[in-house]
Amino acid sequence: MSALPVLEPATDETCCAPAGTPALGAEEAKQKALVFKALADPNRLRLLSIVKADASGESCVCDLTGPLDLGQPTVSHHLKILVEAGLLHREKRGTWAYYSLVPGALEQTAGLLATL
Amino acid sequence: MSALPVLEPATDETCCAPAGTPALGAEEAKQKALVFKALADPNRLRLLSIVKADASGESCVCDLTGPLDLGQPTVSHHLKILVEAGLLHREKRGTWAYYSLVPGALEQTAGLLATL
């Protein structure tokens, strides 16, 4: 597994789409599908939701294993997928790992649908 | 497989979200994940793209098996998934089956991300 930024950091594809987009190439489709794959699981959607709903804007793993009826390793696995998709950001402080939404990532993902 | 409308027809959940959405329930998450599951495949993204790009607004299966390097049964299978997700509409005229984007479906799906 390469730690590649599936969702482009700042070089937004969004603003420069060649207007008359003919269709979707095989490679682009593969990249875009990776983001939707990350969203294609109920538990991952709930993880995103919980992180987003948190007042502090970030949550540690221990806050996430409770609401979801899942073991800690499974939650870590889902979080990793969301990070690799560019949707979540991980920051380790002390013993805890804090996860937060990548700013604009959800909006950018919504934009992917418009540029199909 | 039940022929259920995953993407709600008109009774939009969107307009009535209780403002301070606490988190995402297990059942809601499951429903929303179904739509993203349909988008989580490169070939299905390309199918949507081709249908969208077509000037007439609709495409028959024979127009879709070429660009994608897939057999006809596989394409039919993917199209069925997209229809069941509420993203595509199927209309049979004569021997041909025409697929078109469900109006507003992509925008509504984008809205799902905002209401996480």
Next chain:
DNA sequence: CGCATACATTGATGATTATCAATGTTGGGG
């Protein structure tokens, strides 16, 4: 140093899923 806590990684297993070959179905033409 030694131990406990918080989290990640590994390995294994059962469940989905994507794909194809073969077959079924329906509609139009001769």
Next chain:
DNA sequence: CCCCAACATTGATAATCATCAATGTATGCG
């Protein structure tokens, strides 16, 4: 009525994925 064309469905298979138990790693505390 028979055949062909367009598409759908079925059944089988290989690959992917979600989950858990067990283990590894690093950090803070005494």
